[in-house]
Amino acid sequence: MAKWIPDGWHSVTPRLVVHDPAKLVRFLREAFRARGEFATEVPSQMKIGDSIVMVSGVGPREATASFFYLYVDDVEATYRRALDAGAESLEEPSDMPYGDRRAMVKDPCGNDWQIATHQGALELE
Numbered sequence: 001m002a003k004w005i006p007d008g009w010h011s012v013t014p015r016l017v018v019h020d021p022a023k024l025v026r027f028l029r030e031a032f033r034a035r036g037e038f039a040t041e042v043p044s045q046m047k048i049g050d051s052i053v054m055v056s057g058v059g060p061r062e063a064t065a066s067f068f069y070l071y072v073d074d075v076e077a078t079y080r081r082a083l084d085a086g087a088e089s090l091e092e093p094s095d096m097p098y099g100d101r102r103a104m105v106k107d108p109c110g111n112d113w114q115i116a117t118h119q120g121a122l123e124l125e
Contacts, residue, residue, distance in 0.1 A: 070113055
């Protein structure tokens with residue numbers, strides 16, 4: 001990795017600015033099994049799979065809604081955990097023609113998450 005990128009980080013790192021960052025951190029931990037703790041003086045650094053997502057509150061920046069595509073090992077289980085953690089269902093799990101089984105939720109802070117498990121290329125009839 002380039003010496004100008006911290007270990008464990010990628011060139012592009014999403015940062016979510018929300019009105020209730022503690023709520024979003026709880027949601028990420030419950031729904032997506034994110035690792036990391038809520039922080040108040042700096043952005044919370046939440047690790048989801050192999051990626052870091054930064055979470056901070058409004059202040060110098062306004063809240064912004066985001067849209068993510070997240071690969072998980074079990075889309076059905078993740079979808080259920082997301083709903084249990086307070087997400088709104090936008091799409092139930094279904095098979096996509098490009099080989100993903102995918103669902104979509106809106107988290108309690110207004111961000112959309114397409115969650116998917118790749119199953120390989122599906123044969124089209």
